[in-house]
Amino acid sequence: xxxxxxxxxxxxxxxxxxxxxxxxxxxxxxxxxxxxxxxxxxxxxxxxxxxxxxxxxxxxxxxxxxxxxxxxxxxxxxxxxxxxxxxxxxxxxxxxxxxxxxxxx
Numbered sequence: 001x002x003x004x005x006x007x008x009x010x011x012x013x014x015x016x017x018x019x020x021x022x023x024x025x026x027x028x029x030x031x032x033x034x035x036x037x038x039x040x041x042x043x044x045x046x047x048x049x050x051x052x053x054x055x056x057x058x059x060x061x062x063x064x065x066x067x068x069x070x071x072x073x074x075x076x077x078x079x080x081x082x083x084x085x086x087x088x089x090x091x092x093x094x095x096x097x098x099x100x101x102x103x104x105x
Contacts, residue, residue: 002044003095004086006064010046013064013089028085036080042068064092068099 006013014022033043044067065086071077077096086092 001097001099002067002069002081003063003097004065004067005062005093005095006086006089007062007091008064009048010064011048014046025085028088032083032085035083036069039069039071039076039080040067041070044068 008016017025033040044065046065047063050063069077069080071080074096081087081094081096084094086094
């Protein structure tokens with residue numbers, strides 16, 4: 001699972017972007033998704049509001065979206081994320097989490 005972190009939510013980013021910036025941003029995402037479509041299980045979605053529930057709930061501040069990919073190794077994840085448009089945004093980063101299949105538990 002890929003978590004996209006950014007200093008602004010996806011909604012704030014879109015509100016502050018010109019129509020041309022929005023178009024260029026979506027074009028870059030489409031190009032990346034087409035390049036690695038073999039690995040995408042769920043392209044995901046932008047995220048807006050963050051809630052924290054329960055004692056000791058960890059912070060998810062700065063999470064702007066997610067994607068689920070299939071990869072066989074950390075090297076393959078690096079290859080899949082090479083040139084990812086999210087990484088061209090100032091202050092943006094990508095967090096990679098490995099999902100453990102239920103049958104492996």
